[in-house]
Amino acid sequence: MVGITLGACQQENAQNSPIEKEVEQIPVKEVAKYVNPFIGTSNFGTTNPGPIAVRGMVNVSPFNVAGAQNLPLEKDSRWLSTPYVKENTFLTGFSHVNLSGVGCPDLGVIITMPTTGVLETDHLAYGSKYSNEISKVGYYSNTLDKYNIKVETTATARSGLSTYSFPKGKANILLNLGLGLTNEQGGMLKIVSPTEIEGFRTVGAFCYYKPDETYPVYFVAKFSRPANEFGVWQNRDHYKGVESEWMKAYNGKTIVKKEYTKEIVGDSIGGYMRYHFDEPTQVEVKIGISYVSIKNARENLEKETSGKTFEQIRQETNKEWNQYLSRIEVEGGEEEDKVKFYTALYHTLIHPSTLNDVNGEYPKMKTRETLKTDGTRYTVFSLWDTYRNLHQLMSLVYPKQQSNMVKSMLQIYDESGWLPKWELNATETTTMVGDPAGIIIADTYLKGIKDFDIQKAYEAMIKSADRIENNPLRPGLKDYLEKGYLTTSTTNSGSVSITQEYNIADHAIAQLAKELGKEQDYERFSKRSLSYKNLFDSEFNLLRPKNHDGTWLSPYRPETGANFVKNLGFIEGNAWQYTFMIPHDITGLKTLMGGDQAFIEQLQKVFDNQQFDMANEPDIAYPFLFNYIKGEEWRTQKTVNSLLDTYYKNTPDGLPGNDDTGTMSAWAVFSMMGIYPVEPATPVYALCTPKFEKVIIHLDKTYYDTDTLTITSKKTTSKNLIKEIKIDDVPFDNFFISHEQLLNSKNIHFTLQ
Numbered sequence: 189m190v191g192i193t194l195g196a197c198q199q200e201n202a203q204n205s206p207i208e209k210e211v212e213q214i215p216v217k218e219v220a221k222y223v224n225p226f227i228g229t230s231n232f233g234t235t236n237p238g239p240i241a242v243r244g245m246v247n248v249s250p251f252n253v254a255g256a257q258n259l260p261l262e263k264d265s266r267w268l269s270t271p272y273v274k275e276n277t278f279l280t281g282f283s284h285v286n287l288s289g290v291g292c293p294d295l296g297v298i299i300t301m302p303t304t305g306v307l308e309t310d311h312l313a314y315g316s317k318y319s320n321e322i323s324k325v326g327y328y329s330n331t332l333d334k335y336n337i338k339v340e341t342t343a344t345a346r347s348g349l350s351t352y353s354f355p356k357g358k359a360n361i362l363l364n365l366g367l368g369l370t371n372e373q374g375g376m377l378k379i380v381s382p383t384e385i386e387g388f389r390t391v392g393a394f395c396y397y398k399p400d401e402t403y404p405v406y407f408v409a410k411f412s413r414p415a416n417e418f419g420v421w422q423n424r425d426h427y428k429g430v431e432s433e434w435m436k437a438y439n440g441k442t443i444v445k446k447e448y449t450k451e452i453v454g455d456s457i458g459g460y461m462r463y464h465f466d467e468p469t470q471v472e473v474k475i476g477i478s479y480v481s482i483k484n485a486r487e488n489l490e491k492e493t494s495g496k497t498f499e500q501i502r503q504e505t506n507k508e509w510n511q512y513l514s515r516i517e518v519e520g521g522e523e524e525d526k527v528k529f530y531t532a533l534y535h536t537l538i539h540p541s542t543l544n545d546v547n548g549e550y551p552k553m554k555t556r557e558t559l560k561t562d563g564t565r566y567t568v569f570s571l572w573d574t575y576r577n578l579h580q581l582m583s584l585v586y587p588k589q590q591s592n593m594v595k596s597m598l599q600i601y602d603e604s605g606w607l608p609k610w611e612l613n614a615t616e617t618t619t620m621v622g623d624p625a626g627i628i629i630a631d632t633y634l635k636g637i638k639d640f641d642i643q644k645a646y647e648a649m650i651k652s653a654d655r656i657e658n659n660p661l662r663p664g665l666k667d668y669l670e671k672g673y674l675t676t677s678t679t680n681s682g683s684v685s686i687t688q689e690y691n692i693a694d695h696a697i698a699q700l701a702k703e704l705g706k707e708q709d710y711e712r713f714s715k716r717s718l719s720y721k722n723l724f725d726s727e728f729n730l731l732r733p734k735n736h737d738g739t740w741l742s743p744y745r746p747e748t749g750a751n752f753v754k755n756l757g758f759i760e761g762n763a764w765q766y767t768f769m770i771p772h773d774i775t776g777l778k779t780l781m782g783g784d785q786a787f788i789e790q791l792q793k794v795f796d797n798q799q800f801d802m803a804n805e806p807d808i809a810y811p812f813l814f815n816y817i818k819g820e821e822w823r824t825q826k827t828v829n830s831l832l833d834t835y836y837k838n839t840p841d842g843l844p845g846n847d848d849t850g851t852m853s854a855w856a857v858f859s860m861m862g863i864y865p866v867e868p869a870t871p872v873y874a875l876c877t878p879k880f881e882k883v884i885i886h887l888d889k890t891y892y893d894t895d896t897l898t899i900t901s902k903k904t905t906s907k908n909l910i911k912e913i914k915i916d917d918v919p920f921d922n923f924f925i926s927h928e929q930l931l932n933s934k935n936i937h938f939t940l941q
Contacts, residue, residue, distance in 0.1 A: 214886040220325040222530040231841035234270040237323035239343040247286045248341040248348040252276040271296040274840035280315040289847025292395040296369025302352040304335040309421045326505035342502040346488040359463040366456035373455040382414035401615040408486040412472035415461035419446040423456035484545040520881025535853035543567035551614040553603040566596040569611040572620035573848035580865035587891040622689025630696035630869040672719030677736040682759035695772040696869035733757035764799035765807045771867040803845025812874035815923040871927030901938040911941040
């Protein structure tokens with residue numbers, strides 16, 4: 189493993205695993221046993237139980253969201269962004285590229301399905317109920333009841349492996365390119381030999397913002413036994429009129445081509461391998477994936493799986509997870525809490541995920557030219573969500589990964605001219621609002637992770653903050669700069685919340701400017717970061733949208749906007765769920781509201797009046813804001829404890845909602861350790877009640893001076909409220925701790941009452 193100062197990013201995955209460098213100095217515990225991959229597979233958590241390697245490109249998920257048997261949670265009947273829902277019962281295969289914890293449907297393709305008996309190519313006809321589900325880290329298994337086939341799956345970073353245990357008789361393995369979660373169509377498939385299929389499937393249009401930026405996912409599938417028969421199929425469109433007269437034989441029907449070895453192209457296509465078994469037989473299917481080429485998919489498959497058995501790969505993937513999950517050890521507490529904790533940590537290590545192939549090649553932003561990186565190029569940057577806590581967790585526990593994520597953002601800037609907003613597989617979806625990448629970059633640098641080009645990063649941040657014309661990161665910037673806020677005419681939704689997001693981004697630039705000695709920029713952006721004050725209405729003691737002429741929006745109901753109701757002022761929320769999203773200026777907000785008491789009363793109303801939304805990002809830091817009022821810190825502890833018990837459970841519905849690529853899980857990880865990064869781009873943590881008697885965070889000495897941080901707690905009553913805090917046996921009279929102080933502490937001890 190090369191040193192951290194070489195190359196744009198250092199290789200962190202698959203064959204060139206980050207494990208050697210990042211975790212070799214820490215003890216590895218068998219903590220993966222506490223992970224329950226079924227958590228989040230209900231209640232729209234949008235996770236799935238299929239195996240995946242740490243930040244893997246491939247995720248072999250059971251696909252059970254197609255067909256009327258799965259109503260109402262069926263992919264074509266509603267907005268559904270997951271390949272698997274726990275309460276569904278009808279399975280139509282196993283998809284190999286999937287997203288975890290997202291709010292828009294995409295991917296969910298390269299679907300295989302084992303069947304027996306006659307060849308059937310319609311997924312609604314060949315689908316099956318299933319039983320005996322087992323999901324562990326790096327492993328999933330079930331039995332297809334219709335066929336009595338046992339399925340087992342595992343994964344490497346860029347390859348998925350499945351074993352199908354068939355009964356005696358005729359058997360089929362189908363590779364269906366027509367079925368998927370994405371709403372894009374089209375692909376190519378070619379049977380290379382009786383043991384190999386190659387091709388690609390088109391995906392894209394995440395959230396339907398940019399249908400012109402669809403792209404291919406390439407694959408190579410290898411079968412451990414040569415097929416007795418093989419072929420392809422294509423579902424033909426139904427034609428009407430004169431043409432249909434001479435198309436009767438195949439008009440609107442499925443065409444099956446046996447022993448066909450040329451490319452087949454279309455929307456609803458697939459290939460099959462057919463067997464005749466004289467006794468029960470197991471067939472192994474290996475599928476390599478690439479976003480560059482079929483050649484690279486084949487190389488990924490060979491480099492990661494050649495000469496290894498299914499069981500060896502399963503064990504290697506499990507070992508890798510144990511090495512990463514062991515970065516944090518917890519002791520004491522309830523067993524259920526350990527399950528919730530390690531499952532949450534597991535979810536934070538799925539996205540961002542790997543984009544580049546084993547040879548370093550990856551597709552350039554938008555144009556998809558083939559480029560090459562010296563290290564990992566990450567993708568799936570859901571930054572409106574993750575800037576609030578997930579990247580802070582990475583900086584603390586996995587700083588090498590976080591450094592490479594920042595380097596990936598800078599590669600995106602080099603390729604597209606802009607930092608990412610919501611990047612997916614080298615496309616910029618521009619989903620959600622704000623300018624979040626700079627917040628993450630500043631936060632990372634201010635925490636002492638500095639092995640990336642900070643001058644380039646600062647240049648990119650300034651560009652998005654100041655470029656008025658054709659700015660994809662900050663639309664409406666002209667009004668923001670001239671008025672200090674976006675108006676109801678600037679945008680048809682979210683004028684207040686977008687203003688707030690720009691404020692937070694400007695605060696991040698100001699803090700970084702100060703660190704870099706750029707005093708004028710520090711003053712300029714500090715002033716810009718406080719412009720939310722123009723939107724504070726003392727009549728409601730809340731933020732309120734303004735019209736272009738400076739008048740208030742009327743009539744005005746602050747509650748409107750919850751539960752995704754469209755609102756001129758706020759994105760996915762209302763005034764209650766956004767007003768306190770001023771993490772960089774709580775002191776100023778308190779003054780606007782009339783002081784500490786008025787602030788407390790208004791903040792408490794958010795919870796008492798059911799305006800707090802644990803499933804959405806704008807208000808997830810609210811429980812920690814009580815710490816800003818001396819003597820009221822117990823409210824933070826009580827509220828966080830209650831939210832953890834209410835919304836985080838060892839059940840399929842054990843997430844509060846969409847995991848948002850690990851953001852909701854990161855909230856739980858921090859909260860259960862007793863610390864929370866309440867203010868992005870300011871290296872400080874709010875303190876709350878730890879869930880465990882001991883938490884040991886193993887720190888990376890490449891970045892930090894010490895190797896462990898220990899957080900301990902001792903209960904004296906059942907209230908779970910903090911009576912006293914000591915740092916290295918010295919009383920600590922504060923409910924906030926700086927990143928530097930946290931790292932310099934050997935032990936933080938909480939006495940609970």
